[in-house]
Amino acid sequence: MPLGTPGYMPPEAAEVVDARTDVFGLARTLYRLLTHLPAQSWPEGLDQVPEPLGRLVREAGDPRADLRPATMEEFRGRLHAARAHVVPTPAMRPARHLWPVPADRKPAPHSESGNTATPAGDPCTTSPASQLFERRLELRLRLRAGSTGQTWRAYHHALGGDVVVKIVPAALAEGEAGDRLRREAAALFKLQHTAFPQVYESDSAEADGSLYLVEEWIRGETFGDMMKRGRPDLLLAVELVAQVAEALALAHSRGVIHGDVHPGNFMIELEEAQPPRARVIDLNHCVLLDHFFALSAERFATPPHLRPSYRPKPGGLPAFLPPEVARGGRQTALSDLYGLGCVLFSLITGAQVPATELSAILDAGAREEYGERLAAYLADRLPDLEESELLEVLPVVLAPEPEQRALNVLGALNMSAFALALRTTAASIRETRTPADPGRPSRPQANPPASPAASAPPAAPRGPLARRLLLAAVGLVLLGGVLGAALITGSSREASAPAAETMLEPSLPPQAPSREASTPAAELMLEPPLPSPAPSREESEPAADPTLEPSLPAPALGQTPPIPPAPATSRKASRRERPQAPPEPVTIDEATEAAAVARAGIRDRCAGAPKVIAVELDIEAGRGKVSRLNFKPAAGFNADSWEECVRGELERVAYPKRATRSHVALRLQR
Numbered sequence: 001m002p003l004g005t006p007g008y009m010p011p012e013a014a015e016v017v018d019a020r021t022d023v024f025g026l027a028r029t030l031y032r033l034l035t036h037l038p039a040q041s042w043p044e045g046l047d048q049v050p051e052p053l054g055r056l057v058r059e060a061g062d063p064r065a066d067l068r069p070a071t072m073e074e075f076r077g078r079l080h081a082a083r084a085h086v087v088p089t090p091a092m093r094p095a096r097h098l099w100p101v102p103a104d105r106k107p108a109p110h111s112e113s114g115n116t117a118t119p120a121g122d123p124c125t126t127s128p129a130s131q132l133f134e135r136r137l138e139l140r141l142r143l144r145a146g147s148t149g150q151t152w153r154a155y156h157h158a159l160g161g162d163v164v165v166k167i168v169p170a171a172l173a174e175g176e177a178g179d180r181l182r183r184e185a186a187a188l189f190k191l192q193h194t195a196f197p198q199v200y201e202s203d204s205a206e207a208d209g210s211l212y213l214v215e216e217w218i219r220g221e222t223f224g225d226m227m228k229r230g231r232p233d234l235l236l237a238v239e240l241v242a243q244v245a246e247a248l249a250l251a252h253s254r255g256v257i258h259g260d261v262h263p264g265n266f267m268i269e270l271e272e273a274q275p276p277r278a279r280v281i282d283l284n285h286c287v288l289l290d291h292f293f294a295l296s297a298e299r300f301a302t303p304p305h306l307r308p309s310y311r312p313k314p315g316g317l318p319a320f321l322p323p324e325v326a327r328g329g330r331q332t333a334l335s336d337l338y339g340l341g342c343v344l345f346s347l348i349t350g351a352q353v354p355a356t357e358l359s360a361i362l363d364a365g366a367r368e369e370y371g372e373r374l375a376a377y378l379a380d381r382l383p384d385l386e387e388s389e390l391l392e393v394l395p396v397v398l399a400p401e402p403e404q405r406a407l408n409v410l411g412a413l414n415m416s417a418f419a420l421a422l423r424t425t426a427a428s429i430r431e432t433r434t435p436a437d438p439g440r441p442s443r444p445q446a447n448p449p450a451s452p453a454a455s456a457p458p459a460a461p462r463g464p465l466a467r468r469l470l471l472a473a474v475g476l477v478l479l480g481g482v483l484g485a486a487l488i489t490g491s492s493r494e495a496s497a498p499a500a501e502t503m504l505e506p507s508l509p510p511q512a513p514s515r516e517a518s519t520p521a522a523e524l525m526l527e528p529p530l531p532s533p534a535p536s537r538e539e540s541e542p543a544a545d546p547t548l549e550p551s552l553p554a555p556a557l558g559q560t561p562p563i564p565p566a567p568a569t570s571r572k573a574s575r576r577e578r579p580q581a582p583p584e585p586v587t588i589d590e591a592t593e594a595a596a597v598a599r600a601g602i603r604d605r606c607a608g609a610p611k612v613i614a615v616e617l618d619i620e621a622g623r624g625k626v627s628r629l630n631f632k633p634a635a636g637f638n639a640d641s642w643e644e645c646v647r648g649e650l651e652r653v654a655y656p657k658r659a660t661r662s663h664v665a666l667r668l669q670r
Contacts, residue, residue, distance in 0.1 A: 004025075006040065007028060007039030008024075008025045008028050008029065008039055009024070009025065010024040010025075010063060010065060011063050012065055019070065020068045020069075020070065023068050023071075023072060024061060024065075024068060026060070026072075026075070027056075027057055027061035027068070027075075028061045030061075031043075031046070031057050034046075034049050034053075035048070043058050043061070046058050052078075053079075053082040056078050056079060056082050060075055133152075133154070134206065134207075136156060136157045136158045137155075137156055137157075137163070137165055137214065138156075138157060139152045139154045140152070140153055140155060143164070148168060148172055148177035149166060149168040149169065149181070150166075150167050151164060151165070151166050152165045152166075152167070154214075156214065161217070163216065163217050164197070164215050164217050164218075165212055165213070166181060166184075166215070167211070168181050168210060168211040168212070170209040170210045170211075173204065173210060173211040178211050180284045180285065181202075181284070183283075183286055183288060184282075184284050185199060185202035186288070187256045187292075188215065188283060191250065193250050193251075195246070195247035195278060195279055195280050196247060197216040197218060197279065197280075197281060199213070199215050200214040200215060200216070201213075201214045218269050218279050218281060219270060219271065220267045220269040220270045220276075220279070221267065222263060222264050222265075222267050222268075222281075223240070223264070223266045223267070223268070223343065224262075224263035227346065227347065227350075227352070231348070231349070232347055234348055234385075235429045235433070236276065237347035237348050238348070238390070238422055238426045238429065239422075239426050240276065240278040240347075241340065241343060241344045242419050242422035242423050243278035244278045244280065244343075245415050245416075245418050245419035246416075246419045247278075248261075248336055248415050249414070249416040249418075249419055252333045252336070252415055253416075254291070254292060255288060255291040255293070256286055256287075256289070256292060257286060257331050257332060257335075258283060258285075258286055258336050258339075259285040259286050260285035261320060261336055261339030261340050261342075261343060262317040262319070262342075262343065263343055264317070266279065266280060266281065266343070267279045285331075319342070319352075319354055319355045319356075320339050320342040320346075321355070322334075322338040322339060323400050324401070324402050333414065333415065334405050334406060336415065337397055337413075337415055337418060338397065338399075338402075340397075340415075340418070341394060341418075342354040342358070342398070344422075345357070345394070345398065348378075358374075358400075361373050361374050362400060369610065370400070371399070371612070372395075372610060372612065374394070374395040375392070375394075378391060378394065384429050385429075388424075388425045388428050388429070389421045389424045389425055389428075390421055390422060392421075392667075393417075393421040397413070397418060583658055584660075585660055585662035586619045586658055586664060588665070588666065590655075590656045591617060591619065591624075591656075591666055592668075594654065594655045594656065595615075595617075595624075595655075595666060595668060596668075598649040598650050598652070598653050598668075599668065602645070602646050602668075605645055605649070606645035607645075608641075608642040609642040609645070612667065612668070612669055613629065613646060613668045614629065614630050614665070614666075614667055615628070615650060615665070615666050615667075616629075616663070616664070616666075617666065618661065619655045619656075619658070619661070619663075620662070622654055622655050622656065622657040623655065624650060624651055624653060625651060626646075626647040626650055626651060627663075629643045629646060630643075634647060
């Protein structure tokens with residue numbers, strides 16, 4: 001008995017298998033694609049196939065071996081010759097359209113049962129035959145189909161490559177479906193970022209007025225398809241979501257809210273010899289804000305479907321939908337942030353329905369301790385995230401209320417801050433992994449950050465306070481070097497200024513040599529000089545003595561003697577005219593460093609205080625007053641609660657004194 005799938009193996013295959021056997025199977029496959037009939041139905045339906053292609057399929061698929069082409073090369077040559085008679089020429093044939101049509105018109109060809117069902121045992125899948133759309137777009141593979149339109153992979157004959165075509169039928173072009181496609185086209189055209197697909201054209205079809213959008217074809221798979229094969233590597237997941245966060249941060253800065261964040265709308269682009277790259281493939285539910293139009297140079301009035309006051313119906317999968325949107329609220333940048341946090345949670349934990357897992361964690365105890373429980377949940381399952389910045393940021397990103405995401409101890413948390421935390425965490429994970437570790441699988445890494453500002457160095461400290469102290473120290477060193485160089489330059493300039501410059505700028509009276517002027521440059525770079533105190537009134541206004549004259553430095557050889565300085569009264573007047581700089585408030589780094597002395601008292605005296613404390617302080621004249629603790633106003637604290645104890649410890653701290661009142665938000669770990 002011959003092996004193989006019935007209908008695709010010739011009768012002689014039980015005794016001999018040669019080139020004609022392969023020709024038979026390929027011819028029957030071609031018959032299946034041309035007629036949409038099972039292979040066993042050969043030669044039924046071939047009379048509808050144009051000649052000479054129908055004749056070739058009839059001969060090559062004949063059970064009698066002597067009638068078939070002897071070799072695959074012969075079959076290929078005859079197939080190319082037949083193709084020239086049936087494939088559209090550059091002049092193109094009139095367009096034929098495939099999409100859902102109104103009920104009063106006949107069904108589209110692909111809606112017939114024969115085009116959607118696959119007979120048992122038949123290895124071929126069915127799809128509508130390639131059709132021309134708008135004279136240049138050859139629709140080849142239907143990717144998605146719904147009640148409001150279709151998405152196709154097509155060949156663009158004018159551009160010479162594969163593209164994606166999204167089509168909305170004419171009956172829906174003036175409704176919500178058409179408005180969504182127009183907004184998506186406008187948003188993608190303004191977002192020039194590698195993560196978003198490139199838009200080639202968007203217009204109404206000449207034949208019947210259907211609306212279409214042509215954009216870049218991306219080779220790869222969606223995040224959802226990747227998750228179906230199992231949980232991806234932690235480092236790969238963090239880097240991919242970091243790329244998406246950077247793309248959405250750009251969209252938010254230009255007034256575009258995605259509005260439909262879930263794994264099916266993000267792809268991993270797979271190119272040879274290139275690391276995986278995240279792409280955003282769908283903006284069909286995007287919202288355009290006011291500043292989207294403010295950044296656009298428009299010549300005409302904004303159409304109604306694009307106006308800022310227009311709010312489309314919210315979209316999204318329930319498992320990734322923010323709670324405020326599920327209750328009927330509008331999509332905002334914070335809802336995008338929550339959705340992307342759910343995508344990351346699903347990737348790193350393997351949870352297919354993150355809303356269920358997060359609800360269980362939320363209901364396991366007090367709502368104010370939700371962040372701590374979520375951090376502990378992630379730390380137990382992902383040891384690589386222990387002490388990482390992501391373990392601190394993700395519970396805030398996944399806070400159930402948008403106010404908790406906006407007002408938190410991390411400051412103004414937005415998509416850019418989330419992307420930076422992801423990059424820092426990726427660098428931390430990469431640092432802890434060594435190539436010599438045999439137990440960890442080797443996986444490709446996603447693209448590095450596009451700019452140095454968005455990346456974190458591998459050796460960066462992990463704690464937020466340590467990073468801030470390091471940045472402050474580096475800033476002091478650089479500032480000291482600049483001041484020292486300026487002092488050295490000023491001293492040498494007075495000693496060796498050329499004659500022409502000396503004639504133009506009068507030199508000031510000599511002053512006592514300072515420490516900075518006598519210190520070598522190398523010492524200045526190691527120890528930045530302290531600013532010298534301002535001179536007192538007696539020093540800056542010496543008593544007039546006609547017997548004393550200011551001594552001028554001796555001119556160098558070949559130089560013109562310096563001109564005596566202008567009277568002191570003119571310098572006093574110019575000093576009085578200079579505007580005073582506004583007082584600077586207390587910074588978060590300064591307040592955090594000062595509040596660190598209260599940690600021991602909080603740990604020893606404040607029983608029940610959480611490990612992480614969010615505090616908002618009003619600092620004036622060196623004293624701090626607590627206004628909120630862990631998002632609770634200070635006015636509601638009980639006298640014997642841990643909040644009141646922590647409040648007392650923090651208000652006993654001596655904070656930096658400033659001439660202005662300061663308000664800071666801190667995050668302390670006891």
